[in-house]
Amino acid sequence: MSMPDLNLLITLDVLLAEGSVARAARRLQLSPSAMxxxxxxxxxxxxxxLLVRAGRGLVPTPRAIALRQQVSELVHDSVAVLRPVGTLDLTQLARTFSIRTREGFVENFGAELIKRVRAEAPGVRLRFVPKPDKESTGLRDGSVDLETGVIGKSTGPEIRTQALFRDRFVAVVRAGHALAGGAITPASYAGGEHIGVSRQGGDKGPLDDGLLALGLERAVVVTVAGFAPALALARASELIATVPERHTGLLRDGMHSAALPFATPEFTVSMLWHPRLDADPAHRWLRGHMRAVCGADRPDNP
Known part of the structure; x- marks a missing residue:
C-alpha cells in the first residue's frame, strides 16, 4: 500500500474552512487550476x-462535514510537532516522570523535590521506582525518565550523565552501642559483627580491601540487598552497618554514625538520562530541580 500525500491534509483543511476553491487557492498561494x-x-x-456545486458556490458533503474537525486537529498537531519549542508553561504541564533510584533517595531528597515541582507545575506527577541493578534498559526503552546512581561499566555509552554529589561510607550503630562511646579504630571496627550490603549477595567489597591493606578482616554475619534494611537491623542489634553518608541521612536519625578509620574511596552519585530527552524543556526543568535539591547547587556540597 502506497503512502498517501500528507500535504493533502493541509489542502483539505483550507478547502473545508473556506468552502471555495478560489479563496483556498489565494490562502495557499496557488493558482485556481492547481487547487x-x-x-x-x-x-x-x-x-x-467532498465539495459539490450548489448554485454559484460549493457545499460540503456529509463526509466532508464529518472530517472537518478531525482534519483541523491533525493539521494543528502536525504544525505543532514541526514548530520550534516555545517557552515551557509549567502551570499547564501535565506529565508523569519516572525516577529510578536506590533506597534512601526518596527518604532524603524526595520531599523537597516534590515541594519544588508542585510549586511550579501542579499538574506534574513523580513516580519513584526501585533500582535493583545498574542496567540502562529502562532509560533506553523510555520506561524510566531519570535515574540516580554511580556510573559503572554497565552504563550505556550513549547515556547522558551529570554529577550530583560526592559521598563516602560511614559506620553506623545503634545509640548505646559499644562503638558509640568513643573514637572508632580500625581494630575496633573490624572486631565487630557486620551487615553486608550487596544486590548480588556478595560478601566482599572496597571496604574489605581497605581493611585488608591493614592486615584486618571484618566478620559479615548477615547480608541484605539495601541500605534501609541494613540500618533497620543495626538499629535493633549490636551489628554494624556501613552505608553512604549523604544518601542515608534521614534513615540514620537517632543512630550513631562515624567516619571510617581507614582509607576508602569516595564516590560520585550522578543523574542519568537518555539523549532523546536532552533538549526536552520539561525534562531539563526537572533535572535542574534534581541538581538543586540533592546536588551540586547545594552550598554544603563540596
Missing amino acids: SRALARLRDATGDP
Missing part, C-alpha cells in the same frame, strides 16, 4: 466528492 487538481486528488483519495 482544482488538488481537490480532484482528494476526491480520489477519500472516495468522496
